[in-house]
Amino acid sequence: MQLISLRPTRIDELGLRRAIDSWTTLAAITGLAFLAMLVGAGWISSNDFTRDSICDCESAATILIPSGSEPQGASGDTKIEFLLMGLQGVEWVRALTDEQIEDLLRRWLGKEIMEFFVPLPTVISVHITGGGGSVAALTERLAQQAPGSIVRISDTLRTRLRAFARCIELFARVTLIVVVTITTTVTVMTTHSALARRRDLIDLVHQLGASDGYIACRFANRGLAPYFMAGIIGGQLALSVVFTFAVLLSPLSIKGLAGILTVDAAFSLLPASVLFLPLALSLMIAIIGYGTTQFTVRIWLLRLL
Amino acid sequence: MVRFESVSVEYRRDSAQEASRDVLRNVSFNVSTGSFWWILGGAGTGKTTILRLINMSRRPTRGEVVVFGVSTDSVRRSVMPRLRRQIGIILQNGQLAPHLSAFDNVALPLRLQRRSESQVRADVIEMLRWMGLMSKLVSLPCDLSDSERQRLLIARAVISRPRLILADEPTANLDDNQTERIIHLLSELHRLGSTVIIASHSEALADRCPGSVIILSHNILKDAG
Numbered sequence: 001m002q003l004i005s006l007r008p009t010r011i012d013e014l015g016l017r018r019a020i021d022s023w024t025t026l027a028a029i030t031g032l033a034f035l036a037m038l039v040g041a042g043w044i045s046s047n048d049f050t051r052d053s054i055c056d057c058e059s060a061a062t063i064l065i066p067s068g069s070e071p072q073g074a075s076g077d078t079k080i081e082f083l084l085m086g087l088q089g090v091e092w093v094r095a096l097t098d099e100q101i102e103d104l105l106r107r108w109l110g111k112e113i114m115e116f117f118v119p120l121p122t123v124i125s126v127h128i129t130g131g132g133g134s135v136a137a138l139t140e141r142l143a144q145q146a147p148g149s150i151v152r153i154s155d156t157l158r159t160r161l162r163a164f165a166r167c168i169e170l171f172a173r174v175t176l177i178v179v180v181t182i183t184t185t186v187t188v189m190t191t192h193s194a195l196a197r198r199r200d201l202i203d204l205v206h207q208l209g210a211s212d213g214y215i216a217c218r219f220a221n222r223g224l225a226p227y228f229m230a231g232i233i234g235g236q237l238a239l240s241v242v243f244t245f246a247v248l249l250s251p252l253s254i255k256g257l258a259g260i261l262t263v264d265a266a267f268s269l270l271p272a273s274v275l276f277l278p279l280a281l282s283l284m285i286a287i288i289g290y291g292t293t294q295f296t297v298r299i300w301l302l303r304l305l
Numbered sequence: 306m307v308r309f310e311s312v313s314v315e316y317r318r319d320s321a322q323e324a325s326r327d328v329l330r331n332v333s334f335n336v337s338t339g340s341f342w343w344i345l346g347g348a349g350t351g352k353t354t355i356l357r358l359i360n361m362s363r364r365p366t367r368g369e370v371v372v373f374g375v376s377t378d379s380v381r382r383s384v385m386p387r388l389r390r391q392i393g394i395i396l397q398n399g400q401l402a403p404h405l406s407a408f409d410n411v412a413l414p415l416r417l418q419r420r421s422e423s424q425v426r427a428d429v430i431e432m433l434r435w436m437g438l439m440s441k442l443v444s445l446p447c448d449l450s451d452s453e454r455q456r457l458l459i460a461r462a463v464i465s466r467p468r469l470i471l472a473d474e475p476t477a478n479l480d481d482n483q484t485e486r487i488i489h490l491l492s493e494l495h496r497l498g499s500t501v502i503i504a505s506h507s508e509a510l511a512d513r514c515p516g517s518v519i520i521l522s523h524n525i526l527k528d529a530g
Contacts, residue, residue: 011405011409011416012404013402013405013409013413013416015402015403018404093364106490141334160322200400201400201402203400204400204402205413205417207360207362207389207394208389208390208413208417209386209387209389209414209417209418210417211383211387212382214386214417267332305361305362305363305364
């Protein structure tokens with residue numbers, strides 16, 4: 001006899017296809033994934049931006065050498081050279097010309113600046129790599145070669161950026177906790193609803209010798225693919241929004257200043273980890289859904305003998 | 306195989322004013338492996354409760370029920386499914402999965418035991434043919450008559466050749482010819498080594514297939530042997 005009409009091995013003996021309201025759950029989880037993706041991308045991007053900006057702050061130093069403190073017989077070029085000599089971590093050095101300094105001070109002191117006959121300090125802009133060690137070496141060298149020199153690093157901006165980064169991180173953490181809590185709650189509610197609808201069938205299968213683990217797996221496996229798909233859909237939808245934000249915020253990025261953005265260039269504005277976030281998020285949501293369903297079903301089954 | 310020691314079961318009423326009702330009182334008996342037993346008694350005497358106690362879907366209020374050498378009071382939850390798979394139970398008005406075909410309903414115990422699909426198909430088709438249900442292979446339970454549903458329940462209970470078969474009024478809804486076939490089936494399974502316990506209100510039915518008899522009256526065991 002041909003058994004074409006018989007069902008395959010993996011039959012839905014608990015009738016979960018109809019018992020679990022997949023579409024509503026899918027919509028809710030998609031929304032949560034969308035939110036989580038936005039928050040996660042914001043967290044990663046702001047971390048990247050802040051790290052780069054802090055790095056820029058730490059690498060940009062301004063040196064003020066009071067008039068008369070320059071090394072003996074030093075001219076404008078040699079002022080720069082003595083700083084460069086043998087110093088590790090100094091990427092480039094540029095001394096401001098007297099005209100540039102006057103122009104700078106004119107904004108504060110007015111057009112009559114030259115009438116004051118104030119000796120102008122030597123102002124040198126230095127770009128350092130290697131962080132604190134390089135700054136310490138530079139300061140030591142200056143103390144020896146030009147006593148009374150002042151080295152200024154943008155501490156205020158750095159502190160503000162760090163505070164900003166911490167704030168964004170805290171916000172993201174709280175939001176992700178809320179998202180996880182709501183995902184768990186939605187899963188528990190959906191599972192309870194399905195358990196109530198299939199109580200008789202569960203009792204029947206249980207009496208026939210199905211273990212708690214078998215029944216819990218049936219429920220959890222049923223939700224695995226929808227949860228993963230919801231994560232992917234929500235993540236992809238959010239990615240398009242993140243991409244738009246990235247284009248809008250491109251002036252803040254060094255890469256974004258390079259003219260008109262192509263799609264590839266626009267994508268390059270986003271940290272690589274953001275592009276992989278939908279996948280990671282979907283896996284996380286699927287795991288949360290699977291674990292929560294298993295736990296909920298096993299607890300519920302304890303009421304059955 | 307099954308031992309009842311001073312077993313009592315009482316149903317607690319919902320409201321505090323109503324007194325609890327005894328379903329079984331101080332029942333003791335011992336069913337040895339490979340034996341054939343009848344539990345006879347009128348309606349409400351506790352026949353079904355005895356079967357449920359053996360199947361571990363109820364716990365006694367007092368006393369001890371031992372099945373396969375394990376006390377049902379102290380049996381670990383992880384062990385229970387393995388014990389239940391060795392029991393085939395036919396309950397009066399028993400439930401079939403409404404969304405599964407006759408084939409899938411009967412195949413359920415075999416699939417729970419992870420038998421190969423080819424073996425499942427062969428066993429189920431043989432059983433359904435024997436039950437006269439081959440034409441209903443893909444029918445849903447809602448499309449079956451009472452008699453066909455009863456036969457399907459019996460087929461599902463015995464398909465995995467369980468060590469212990471519990472049947473509660475197994476021939477209800479069946480005509481004489483079908484009754485004869487079912488009693489013959491249960492006798493045959495007994496001959497092949499299964500222990501069979503049948504609960505019935507009909508002494509005439511018990512006369513057709515001799516075995517040990519437990520008589521229940523007013524929730525008390527009147528006679529066993």
